[in-house]
Amino acid sequence: MIEHGPLLERLLAGEFICPVSDESGYRHLSNAETREEIDIYLRPLNRRLASNEDGSVYFLAWRQLNDSARDQLSRQLGETLNSLLPLLEWLQLVQEALGRDTLAAPGDVLKPAEFSAKCEDNQSLRERLERLATDSFFGSQSDQLDAQAKQVFKRLKEHGYLLQPHSERQVFVVTGKIDYLVDLVRFIRDEENLPIDAEGEEGKQEVLL
Amino acid sequence: MSKSMNSSVNELESRLLKTGSERLALLGKHSDVLMQAYTRDEVPLESLSDSALRKLLAARILWRPDEHSGVKLAPKVRELIAEMLADETRRHVNADVAETLELIRALVHSYREARSRGEHWRLEQQLMRLRQEVDDLNGRFADAIDSLWQRLNSDFGFVSQLNDKIRENDRAQKQIARLLDGLALINFDELIELVGSDGSLRKLLISQLQQQLSHHYTGLREVQRRLIELMARFRKQQARSRLISGMAAFMREHPGFMPSNYARRSEVPALVNQAAPLNAAAAPALDRNLECQVLADLLHQLPQPRHTTQTVEAAAPAQAQESSLAAARQQALKQDVEHFYLSVIDQPQAEPVSALEYLHESPLEWPDEIWLFQVIAEYQGLPRNDQRAFRLKQQETQASAFNHLRLIHDVELQLAV
Numbered sequence: 001m002i003e004h005g006p007l008l009e010r011l012l013a014g015e016f017i018c019p020v021s022d023e024s025g026y027r028h029l030s031n032a033e034t035r036e037e038i039d040i041y042l043r044p045l046n047r048r049l050a051s052n053e054d055g056s057v058y059f060l061a062w063r064q065l066n067d068s069a070r071d072q073l074s075r076q077l078g079e080t081l082n083s084l085l086p087l088l089e090w091l092q093l094v095q096e097a098l099g100r101d102t103l104a105a106p107g108d109v110l111k112p113a114e115f116s117a118k119c120e121d122n123q124s125l126r127e128r129l130e131r132l133a134t135d136s137f138f139g140s141q142s143d144q145l146d147a148q149a150k151q152v153f154k155r156l157k158e159h160g161y162l163l164q165p166h167s168e169r170q171v172f173v174v175t176g177k178i179d180y181l182v183d184l185v186r187f188i189r190d191e192e193n194l195p196i197d198a199e200g201e202e203g204k205q206e207v208l209l
Numbered sequence: 210m211s212k213s214m215n216s217s218v219n220e221l222e223s224r225l226l227k228t229g230s231e232r233l234a235l236l237g238k239h240s241d242v243l244m245q246a247y248t249r250d251e252v253p254l255e256s257l258s259d260s261a262l263r264k265l266l267a268a269r270i271l272w273r274p275d276e277h278s279g280v281k282l283a284p285k286v287r288e289l290i291a292e293m294l295a296d297e298t299r300r301h302v303n304a305d306v307a308e309t310l311e312l313i314r315a316l317v318h319s320y321r322e323a324r325s326r327g328e329h330w331r332l333e334q335q336l337m338r339l340r341q342e343v344d345d346l347n348g349r350f351a352d353a354i355d356s357l358w359q360r361l362n363s364d365f366g367f368v369s370q371l372n373d374k375i376r377e378n379d380r381a382q383k384q385i386a387r388l389l390d391g392l393a394l395i396n397f398d399e400l401i402e403l404v405g406s407d408g409s410l411r412k413l414l415i416s417q418l419q420q421q422l423s424h425h426y427t428g429l430r431e432v433q434r435r436l437i438e439l440m441a442r443f444r445k446q447q448a449r450s451r452l453i454s455g456m457a458a459f460m461r462e463h464p465g466f467m468p469s470n471y472a473r474r475s476e477v478p479a480l481v482n483q484a485a486p487l488n489a490a491a492a493p494a495l496d497r498n499l500e501c502q503v504l505a506d507l508l509h510q511l512p513q514p515r516h517t518t519q520t521v522e523a524a525a526p527a528q529a530q531e532s533s534l535a536a537a538r539q540q541a542l543k544q545d546v547e548h549f550y551l552s553v554i555d556q557p558q559a560e561p562v563s564a565l566e567y568l569h570e571s572p573l574e575w576p577d578e579i580w581l582f583q584v585i586a587e588y589q590g591l592p593r594n595d596q597r598a599f600r601l602k603q604q605e606t607q608a609s610a611f612n613h614l615r616l617i618h619d620v621e622l623q624l625a626v
Binding site for chain 1: 370372450452458461468469479481484485486
């Protein structure tokens with residue numbers, strides 16, 4: 001168990017472990033035996049190891065859902081839902097600004113400078129970035145585009161969606177927590193029977209635009 | 210007879226060689242125009258002379274579909290260029306097995322006829338053509354598989370849009386299906402019957418071909434598997450992208466949207482069950498002797514706190530303004546004494562250290578009395594808790610028998626363990 005100390009600490013601190021955020025930790029967790037050992041260790045802390053459906057991220061879940069755990073989960077869910085739209089809009093903005101036709105995925109490298117440069121040239125993207133950055137979730141106070149982009153990336157790093165390999169370099173890597181977010185969105189769509197058609201969505205979007 | 214035949218054959222061959230290389234040279238001579246034609250719809254005629262155009266048409270490098278339309282690149286030349294450039298958008302995958310099989314059958318029959326008539330020269334010729342056909346067939350499969358791998362390994366990088374990638378992947382999968390169909394056309398039972406007992410034919414058309422084709426078959430199956438995997442990934446990416454834009458659009462349209470509270474359900478969905486963060490905190494502990502040394506080392510590695518000349522803001526007895534030089538000296542003394550304290554902490558086995566001995570051994574030049582005074586003052590100035598960590602022993606003697614004045618000669622500082 002000693003060799004998993006740092007990994008346990010990260011998990012206990014609420015981090016999501018994926019191949020980007022902790023490659024060796026993730027490799028250890030891919031082993032069913034290790035997962036079992038960790039689960040046994042976590043039992044007195046009322047926690048257990050959990051993962052998303054694909055097993056691309058690991059995190060800790062409550063073992064027993066008592067009242068205080070449910071309270072905590074409700075609060076957390078509320079916070080996640082409050083930040084959901086800004087996060088989704090950011091994902092869309094990155095996709096459009098960088099001219100990609102896929103969402104940012106774990107392992108993708110993003111640079112705030114490149115992002116703000118692309119937004120700078122395009123009035124509509126610029127306005128969207130500004131609106132997004134000043135949203136309470138990102139909370140930028142600046143009216144400078146560069147500073148706004150930096151603040152957005154900083155907040156995403158704080159929330160574990162991005163990783164900054166070198167603290168002095170403005171280069172970020174998308175983590176597996178994005179997968180978790182997408183899974184959550186899919187879950188909400190299915191649970192609430194939202195009229196979001198995954199197949200025919202594109203045509204509708206084109207009409208809207 | 211055979212001599213004259215040989216000479217006419219040689220003549221034919223040399224004419225063939227001559228025309229062939231002349232026509233091949235045309236490709237090089239007009240390469241710019243031909244490449245322009247490759248990238249455009251038609252050949253730009255303005256840069257070609259009439260005689261050059263006639264030659265290119267005669268060599269079937271260019272062709273004119275009808276009187277009114279422009280001159281175009283011949284399909285074979287277009288294919289050749291695409292093949293040379295590994296231009297995956299235009300590279301054709303076409304193994305044309307059925308026709309090759311027909312040709313092989315015809316050649317084998319002609320070969321056997323020649324053998325029964327004893328025409329050695331024709332026999333050789335037919336065998337060579339058979340070998341070429343088999344090589345071509347092999348080459349076409351190898352080329353097709355190479356083209357498929359190229360596209361696969363570049364993630365269909367020659368098109369940028371995901372939808373195009375999906376379409377290209379689909380096209381590649383259909384090509385594989387056709388290539389596999391082509392392979393299935395080759396019936397070795399039939400070939401065995403066809404070649405009969407002829408050794409060289411058997412080697413060429415059975416053992417060699419079978420080995421090569423099974424190699425191609427494995428290759429094709431592998432590419433097919435990988436293409437299907439990649440397609441699944443493309444579709445997943447597409448679905449993700451649509452999901453996110455759909456949900457964002459929905460939430461913008463319904464600002465008050467709030468899903469039900471999944472945390473209150475009797476069965477909490479796995480995805481929302483995310484435990485609260487727990488801080489695995491630890492503080493330095495001094496209850497184990499062995500670790501005290503480690504902690505002391507760590508303490509030593511801490512950067513020196515920078516003292517400002519005046520730290521105490523509290524009311525103090527009125528004091529004459531110290532000159533800045535005196536204040537600096539006072540500060541230096543204080544720091545030297547602090548170093549003395551740190552060295553006491555570093556003592557192995559917590560042995561007592563004499564303040565004067567330390568002073569004399571060090572390059573410091575403080576007067577003994579001032580030094581001792583500061584060591585004692587430092588001790589007095591420590592917070593109560595820190596004070597307990599040290600033991601200060603004063604070596605003192607009574608000044609005279611008549612009063613209680615005591616003189617301090619030295620102090621010993623020791624870590625209290």
